[in-house]
Amino acid sequence: MSMIPKDLKYTASHEWVRDNDDGTVTIGITDHAQExxxxxxxxxxxxxxxxxxxxxxxxxxxxxxxxxxxxxPVSGTVVEVNEAVLDAPELVNxxxxxxGWLFTIRLDDADELQELMDATAYRSMLEEESGEDGDGDDDxxxxxxxxxxxxxxxxxxxxxxxxx
Amino acid sequence: xxxxxxxxxxxxxGAKMVDFAGWEMPIHYGSQLNEHKQVRSDAGLFDVxxxxxxxxxxxxxxxxxxxxxxxxxxxxxxPGKALYGCMLNPDGGVIDDLIVYYxxxxxxxxxxxxxxxxxxxxxxxxxxxxxxLTLTERSDLSMLAVQGPNARTKALSILPPDQAAKAADLxxxxxxxxxxxxxxxxxxxxEDGFEIMLPHAEAQQAWDxxxxxxxxxxxxxxxxxxxxxxxxxxxxxxxxxTTSPLISxxxxxxxxxxxxxxxxxxxxxxxxKAAGVKQRLAGLVLEGKGVLRSHMRVICSNGExxxxxxxxxxxxxKAIALARIPVxxxxxxxxxxxxxxxxxxxxxxxxxxxxxxxxxx
Numbered sequence: 001m002s003m004i005p006k007d008l009k010y011t012a013s014h015e016w017v018r019d020n021d022d023g024t025v026t027i028g029i030t031d032h033a034q035e036x037x038x039x040x041x042x043x044x045x046x047x048x049x050x051x052x053x054x055x056x057x058x059x060x061x062x063x064x065x066x067x068x069x070x071x072x073p074v075s076g077t078v079v080e081v082n083e084a085v086l087d088a089p090e091l092v093n094x095x096x097x098x099x100g101w102l103f104t105i106r107l108d109d110a111d112e113l114q115e116l117m118d119a120t121a122y123r124s125m126l127e128e129e130s131g132e133d134g135d136g137d138d139d140x141x142x143x144x145x146x147x148x149x150x151x152x153x154x155x156x157x158x159x160x161x162x163x164x
Numbered sequence: 165x166x167x168x169x170x171x172x173x174x175x176x177x178g179a180k181m182v183d184f185a186g187w188e189m190p191i192h193y194g195s196q197l198n199e200h201k202q203v204r205s206d207a208g209l210f211d212v213x214x215x216x217x218x219x220x221x222x223x224x225x226x227x228x229x230x231x232x233x234x235x236x237x238x239x240x241x242x243p244g245k246a247l248y249g250c251m252l253n254p255d256g257g258v259i260d261d262l263i264v265y266y267x268x269x270x271x272x273x274x275x276x277x278x279x280x281x282x283x284x285x286x287x288x289x290x291x292x293x294x295x296x297l298t299l300t301e302r303s304d305l306s307m308l309a310v311q312g313p314n315a316r317t318k319a320l321s322i323l324p325p326d327q328a329a330k331a332a333d334l335x336x337x338x339x340x341x342x343x344x345x346x347x348x349x350x351x352x353x354x355e356d357g358f359e360i361m362l363p364h365a366e367a368q369q370a371w372d373x374x375x376x377x378x379x380x381x382x383x384x385x386x387x388x389x390x391x392x393x394x395x396x397x398x399x400x401x402x403x404x405x406t407t408s409p410l411i412s413x414x415x416x417x418x419x420x421x422x423x424x425x426x427x428x429x430x431x432x433x434x435x436x437k438a439a440g441v442k443q444r445l446a447g448l449v450l451e452g453k454g455v456l457r458s459h460m461r462v463i464c465s466n467g468e469x470x471x472x473x474x475x476x477x478x479x480x481x482k483a484i485a486l487a488r489i490p491v492x493x494x495x496x497x498x499x500x501x502x503x504x505x506x507x508x509x510x511x512x513x514x515x516x517x518x519x520x521x522x523x524x525x
Binding site for chain 2: 039042044060090
């Protein structure tokens with residue numbers, strides 16, 4: 001089972017939220033999410049000062065495999081984005097809850113934090129999902145927008161052309 | 165779901181397993197990027213036992229293959245020589261792409277895709293009527309691929325001396341029997357290396373020996389990024405039953421000479437040529453930020469096209485794709501990445517060879 005820090009809040013779409021206790025929250029994707037995505041190679045992050053509603057598509061994480069939407073876990077205004085992960089997306093893989101943070105938001109409504117899952121609830125959700133699909137680590141349970149549907153699950157293989 | 169003879173070894177190596185055409189196969193063993201780089205810089209080991217090996221025996225084998233394939237098996241005159249080509253439907257659509265190894269005029273070995281196994285076998289059985297031959301699926305054999313600049317040396321090091329000598333003598337795109345098995349200087353990565361067919365127990369031993377020789381296991385994820393960098397087509401993505409080889413970058417695999425060889429799909433291809441081929445499969449290198457995927461809209465100066473395969477190229481550090489676009493479309497285009505138009509360069513569809521970018525910068 002992947003890492004799930006106790007001091008964070010979580011969404012069903014695998015974002016984590018850290019309450020900075022100053023009216024802002026820091027947001028990233030969970031260790032479980034980065035495991036599902038595999039090696040990240042590109043991130044699209046929101047502009048500072050832009051406003052988002054609850055569960056709006058706010059960012060995109062692209063791995064070698066797929067593009068996945070990241071949804072705003074709370075409504076509010078973007079304060080800061082992590083420029084470091086734009087240059088080094090692998091930070092999300094290596095340190096999802098630390099250097100791999102994505103952006104901070106100034107909350108419109110602090111009560112929205114109460115609606116998020118705590119670590120225990122998130123863990124239960126992951127366990128339930130893994131129970132359902134049998135192996136606990138299935139790609140298909142990740143809420144993504146995988147436009148090309150290219151998860152290798154049912155694509156064709158090919159033995160090669162070898163134009164040497 | 166089916167498992168290969170190497171299934172337990174994948175688990176031991178920490179593989180994440182996925183369903184691939186009904187087979188439980190390793191997608192990666194931790195990091196697809198690292199596995200990709202391992203093949204470009206050293207040597208990687210793939211289990212491709214899900215692929216379908218079919219032996220064709222009989223006096224009718226040669227004539228049958230000349231009818232079945234758009235490429236001409238008569239081009240093979242040296243035992244062991246391999247031929248890449250397509251099996252077409254009467255409309256010129258691609259039923260599958262495959263490799264045929266020439267053994268004798270009455271014995272050929274063919275390797276086809278796992279995902280198309282049933283349609284391939286049905287089609288071949290149907291077309292075999294009236295020809296004196298037998299088709300035998302070799303499910304008793306596993307298939308390994310060892311690829312990378314050091315693959316040759318490391319693979320030879322685990323073979324008995326007599327077999328190693330035979331393998332070392334192979335020219336590119338040739339194969340030879342080794343004991344109960346078969347080794348060929350072929351691959352799907354754009355690197356040097358071998359593909360090796362062995363009885364299951366021997367394949368398990370070879371797997372262990374290759375790992376001990378410092379060859380790292382590589383999953384199907386990296387197999388896809390490696391083949392795309394090498395500009396090699398993937399059946400189902402870059403061509404299928406609805407696309408002819410002429411618009412799939414596979415014109416070079418069609419043998420229209422001799423004119424009296426009446427292969428399946430020939431008249432459709434001739435009609436397509438006579439009417440003027442409208443599209444081509446090109447390579448794209450993304451100039452802006454983002455990652456290319458399949459089925460993205462491509463806007464060219466003279467019309468629109470679509471990406472058929474796309475990925476982030478670890479070697480180039482940029483997104484690359486194969487795309488079906490109008491012919492004579494110049495050297496620049498834009499790709500619709502989730503509503504944003506991002507500029508891309510149109511290049512020859514081959515991005516990396518032997519570890520290095522072959523795209524002009």
